[in-house]
Amino acid sequence: MPDQNPDQNNNDYPSNLTPLYVLGEFGLIDRLTSDIKLYHKETLKGVGDDAAVIDAGEKVMLLSTDLLVEGIHFDMVYTPLKHLGYKAAVVNISDIAAMNGIPKQLTVSVAASSRFSVEALDELYRGIKLACERYKVDLVGGDTSSSNKGLIISVSILGEAEKEEVVYRSGARPNDLICVSGDLGSAYMGLLLLEREKKVFQVNPDMQPELEGFDYQVGRQLKPEARTDIRETLKKLGIKPTSMIDISDGLASETLHLCKQSGTGCRLYEDKIPINPETRELSMEFKIIPSVAALSGGEDYELLFTVSQNDYEKIKGAEGISIIGHMTDASEGKAMVTADNKEIALTAQGWDGMKNDEPGRL
Amino acid sequence: MPDQNPDQNNNDYPSNLTPLYVLGEFGLIDRLTSDIKLYHKETLKGVGDDAAVIDAGEKVMLLSTDLLVEGIHFDMVYTPLKHLGYKAAVVNISDIAAMNGIPKQLTVSVAASSRFSVEALDELYRGIKLACERYKVDLVGGDTSSSNKGLIISVSILGEAEKEEVVYRSGARPNDLICVSGDLGSAYMGLLLLEREKKVFQVNPDMQPELEGFDYQVGRQLKPEARTDIRETLKKLGIKPTSMIDISDGLASETLHLCKQSGTGCRLYEDKIPINPETRELSMEFKIIPSVAALSGGEDYELLFTVSQNDYEKIKGAEGISIIGHMTDASEGKAMVTADNKEIALTAQGWDGMKNDEPGRL
Numbered sequence: 216m217p218d219q220n221p222d223q224n225n226n227d228y229p230s231n232l233t234p235l236y237v238l239g240e241f242g243l244i245d246r247l248t249s250d251i252k253l254y255h256k257e258t259l260k261g262v263g264d265d266a267a268v269i270d271a272g273e274k275v276m277l278l279s280t281d282l283l284v285e286g287i288h289f290d291m292v293y294t295p296l297k298h299l300g301y302k303a304a305v306v307n308i309s310d311i312a313a314m315n316g317i318p319k320q321l322t323v324s325v326a327a328s329s330r331f332s333v334e335a336l337d338e339l340y341r342g343i344k345l346a347c348e349r350y351k352v353d354l355v356g357g358d359t360s361s362s363n364k365g366l367i368i369s370v371s372i373l374g375e376a377e378k379e380e381v382v383y384r385s386g387a388r389p390n391d392l393i394c395v396s397g398d399l400g401s402a403y404m405g406l407l408l409l410e411r412e413k414k415v416f417q418v419n420p421d422m423q424p425e426l427e428g429f430d431y432q433v434g435r436q437l438k439p440e441a442r443t444d445i446r447e448t449l450k451k452l453g454i455k456p457t458s459m460i461d462i463s464d465g466l467a468s469e470t471l472h473l474c475k476q477s478g479t480g481c482r483l484y485e486d487k488i489p490i491n492p493e494t495r496e497l498s499m500e501f502k503i504i505p506s507v508a509a510l511s512g513g514e515d516y517e518l519l520f521t522v523s524q525n526d527y528e529k530i531k532g533a534e535g536i537s538i539i540g541h542m543t544d545a546s547e548g549k550a551m552v553t554a555d556n557k558e559i560a561l562t563a564q565g566w567d568g569m570k571n572d573e574p575g576r577l
Numbered sequence: 578m579p580d581q582n583p584d585q586n587n588n589d590y591p592s593n594l595t596p597l598y599v600l601g602e603f604g605l606i607d608r609l610t611s612d613i614k615l616y617h618k619e620t621l622k623g624v625g626d627d628a629a630v631i632d633a634g635e636k637v638m639l640l641s642t643d644l645l646v647e648g649i650h651f652d653m654v655y656t657p658l659k660h661l662g663y664k665a666a667v668v669n670i671s672d673i674a675a676m677n678g679i680p681k682q683l684t685v686s687v688a689a690s691s692r693f694s695v696e697a698l699d700e701l702y703r704g705i706k707l708a709c710e711r712y713k714v715d716l717v718g719g720d721t722s723s724s725n726k727g728l729i730i731s732v733s734i735l736g737e738a739e740k741e742e743v744v745y746r747s748g749a750r751p752n753d754l755i756c757v758s759g760d761l762g763s764a765y766m767g768l769l770l771l772e773r774e775k776k777v778f779q780v781n782p783d784m785q786p787e788l789e790g791f792d793y794q795v796g797r798q799l800k801p802e803a804r805t806d807i808r809e810t811l812k813k814l815g816i817k818p819t820s821m822i823d824i825s826d827g828l829a830s831e832t833l834h835l836c837k838q839s840g841t842g843c844r845l846y847e848d849k850i851p852i853n854p855e856t857r858e859l860s861m862e863f864k865i866i867p868s869v870a871a872l873s874g875g876e877d878y879e880l881l882f883t884v885s886q887n888d889y890e891k892i893k894g895a896e897g898i899s900i901i902g903h904m905t906d907a908s909e910g911k912a913m914v915t916a917d918n919k920e921i922a923l924t925a926q927g928w929d930g931m932k933n934d935e936p937g938r939l
Contacts (some may be wrong), residue, residue, distance in 0.1 A: 232694035235723065243695065243721050247702045254713040255681055257737075267717035269682060269735065271633035280718060280733055282686040286725040319617055320631060324644040324731055332594035333605065340609045351616040355629035358644040359605050361597065367724070369686055369731035371642055373631065375619075 263476065264384050265313035265461060266374065275381060277374035279310035285365035293409045296335055298437040300342025303368045306463065308350050309441035309516045311374030313461035315382040318443065320355045321347070324369040326362035339368075350443060380455070382520070387458035387477035391521040393540040394530060396442050398489040399466055400505060403512025404497040405429070405436030432494055439516045448536070452529045456520035467510040468563035469519045471549060480547040483540035483561065486554045510551070625838065626746050627675035627823060628736065637743060639736035641672035647727035655771045658697055660799040662704025665730045668825065670712050671803035671878045673736030675823035677744040680805065682717045683709070686731040688724035701730075712805060742817070744882070749820035749839035753883040755902040756892060758804050760851040761828055762867060765874025766859040767791070767798030794856055801878045810898070814891045818882035827875040830925035833911060835883065842909040845902035845923065848916045872913070
C-alpha cells in the first residue's frame with residue numbers, strides 16, 4: 216500500500232497531476248467548491264463571502280474561519296506569541312465586521328510541535344483572550360494537538376446580525392461610491408521592515424533592529440485591529456453599504472472581489488487612496504510606489520465598501536473614511552486612474568496563501 | 578530579535594519551561610481555558626462539552642471544531658484521501674450528535690504541503706462532500722493555504738436544536754443507566770491491523786496487505802460514521818438522555834468526562850460492553866484484552882449516554898443500544914466490574930493528541 220502522495224519537489228511532479236500553486240488560492244477554492252450542494256433553506260449564503268450567513272429565526276448567524284500556518288502566514292523570528300494570538304482572533308473578527316455583523320463567539324484550534332512549551336501557548340492564549348476582551352467575543356471551544364512541524368492556528372467565529380443589516384460582496388451597483396476606512400499599505404511596509412531587520416540579524420546577530428520611528432507600521436503588521444466600529448459609524452450616518460469586504464489580501468484583490476460578485480466594473484483614483492505619511496516615506500526607501508503597497512500589500516484589515524451616490528452628502532465628511540472611486544458598468548472594465556490621469560487595469564497581485572514565493576513574503 | 582522558541586528536543590528543554598506532553602491534551606485545555614471570561618448571555622455553554630451552545634432566540638445553535646494533523650491523527654501510507662475527508666466531516670458531525678442536535682453547516686480549512694496535488698485535494702473534498710450529502714450538512718466556507726510539512730485539516734460545524742432538547746455532559750445523576758450505541762474497540766483494532774501491515778510493507782514492499790476478513794474493523798478506522806440516528810431512536814422511545822458524549826478517545830476517558838462533569842461515580846460491567854466477534858478475535862491475536870480495546874481504543878464515534886432508571890423499560894430492548902453500567906454517588910468512585918466480579922478503577926488511557934508516543938498510535 217504505497218503512499219498516494221510521495222514526497223517530491225514540484226520539479227519532478229507526475230505529469231498527470233497539477234501542483235497547487237498553479238491554481239493559486241482562489242482558483243483552488245473555486246475548483247473545490249464549484250459543485251457544492253446546499254441542503255438547508257437556513258443557509259442563506261454559503262461559500263463566497265467573508266462569512267456564511269445562516270437564518271436563525273429572529274436573527275442571522277455569521278460563520279467564518281481562518282487558518283494561520285507558521286512559515287506561511289507568520290515568522291516566529293519576529294512575531295511575539297501574544298501578538299500572534301491577538302492577530303489570529305482579529306482576522307476572524309474582521310470577517311464578521313465585513314458582513315456588517317457583531318462578532319460573538321469563537322473557537323481556537325492549535326497544533327504545536329514539541330519546540331513550543333506550555334508557557335509559549337500561555338502567551339498565545341493571552342493574546343487571544345486580550346482580543347476577546349477588547350472586542351467582547353466569547354472563546355467557547357477549540358482543539359489542541361501536537362504537530363510534526365511548527366505552529367498552526369485555526370480560528371472559527373460566529374457573529375450575529377439583523378437579517379436586513381447583513382452586507383454582502385454582491386450588492387454594489389454602477390455609480391456606487393467606493394469607500395475605505397483608515398489607511399492602507401502600512402501593514403505591508405511593516406512586514407518588509409521586519410523582514411529586512413531579520414536578514415540583518417541573520418548576518419550579524421549583534422546588530423539591533425532599526426525599527427524606530429515606524430512603530431505604527433510594525434504594529435499594523437504584528438497586531439492589527441478589526442474595524443468593528445465602522446458598523447456603528449455608518450449606522451449613525453444613516454448609511455447601509457451596498458457591498459463590503461475586509462482588506463486582507465490588498466486593495467486591488469478585494470476591489471476585484473466586489474466587482475466580480477456584484478457584476479460591475481470600477482475606477483479607483485490613485486491620489487484618493489489613504490496612505491500614512493511614514494508609510495509613504497518607507498515605501499520610497501524600499502523603492503515601492505506607495506499606492507502599490509496599498510493595492511497589493513494586504514493585511515491592513517480595513518473595510519472596503521460601496522455606498523449609493525445618494526449617500527454622498529452623508530459620507531463625504533465622515534472622519535476616517537475615504538471615498539476612493541466608484542463602481543461602473545461591467546463593460547467599462549476595472550481600472551485605477553493614476554495621479555497623472557492614466558488608466559491602468561486593476562490586477563490582483565495580493566497575498567496568495569498558495570503561492571509563497573511572492574516578493575516580500577515568507 | 579532571536580526566536581522565542583528555538584527548535585530543540587525535549588531533552589534539552591530549558592528548565593523554566595514545561596514541555597506540552599507533561600500536561601497532556603486535557604490538562605493543557607484546562608490550563609488555557611481556566612480564566613476565560615464570557616461577555617454574552619447568549620453563550621449558554623462555552624468550553625467543556627462536545628459543542629458550545631448559543632442561544633439564537635427560537636432555537637440554540639451548537640458550535641464545535643476539530644483539527645486533524647498528518648502524522649498525529651492520520652498516516653497517509655494507508656489513509657485514502659477520500660476516506661480522510663469523509664472522516665474529518667464525520668468526527669465533527671458526531672460532536673453535534675453528542676449534544677442531541679442536528680448538524681447543519683460546516684467549514685473546512687486545509688493546509689497542504691507541495692507534495693499534495695490539486696487532484697489530491699479533489700479527492701479529499703470528494704470525501705467531505707460525500708459526508709455532507711450522507712448527513713445533509715452544508716459546506717459553507719473555509720480557508721486553504723500551503724504548509725511547510727504535511728496536511729492539516731480543520732473543520733468547524735454548526736448544528737441546531739430546540740433549547741430543551743440539548744443534552745450536556747453534566748446532567749447525569751446517581752443510579753442513571755449508562756448506555757452505549759453500536760459496538761466498541763473495532764476502530765482501534767482496525768488501526769492496529771493497518772499499522773501491522775504498514776510495517777510488513779516497509780520490510781518487504783512486494784507483500785500484499787492481509788486485511789481480508791476484517792473489512793469492518795478497517796472501515797471503522799478509516800471511514801467512521803456518526804450516530805445522528807440515535808437522536809431519532811431515543812425520541813421515538815420517549816427518552817431524553819440525562820447526559821451524553823461521543824466516543825472519540827475511548828470508553829474509559831468518555832465515561833470519566835461524564836462522571837467529572839456530572840459529579841458522579843460509576844460502575845461499568847465488563848461483560849456488558851458490546852464488542853464485535855471479529856474484533857474480539859483480532860484482539861486476542863494482538864494479545865489485547867477485548868474490553869481494553871473498547872475502554873482505551875477510541876475513534877468508534879458511538880454515543881455514550883445516561884438515562885434515568887425510570888426509562889429502563891423503554892430502553893432495555895432497544896436495538897443497537899447496550900446498557901453497560903450505572904452512575905453512582907461520587908463517593909463510590911469510578912470503576913469497572915470485571916467478568917469475574919472484581920472492581921478495577923477506571924483510568925483514562927485513551928488517545929491524547931499531545932502524547933503521540935502512545936502504543937499503537939503514530
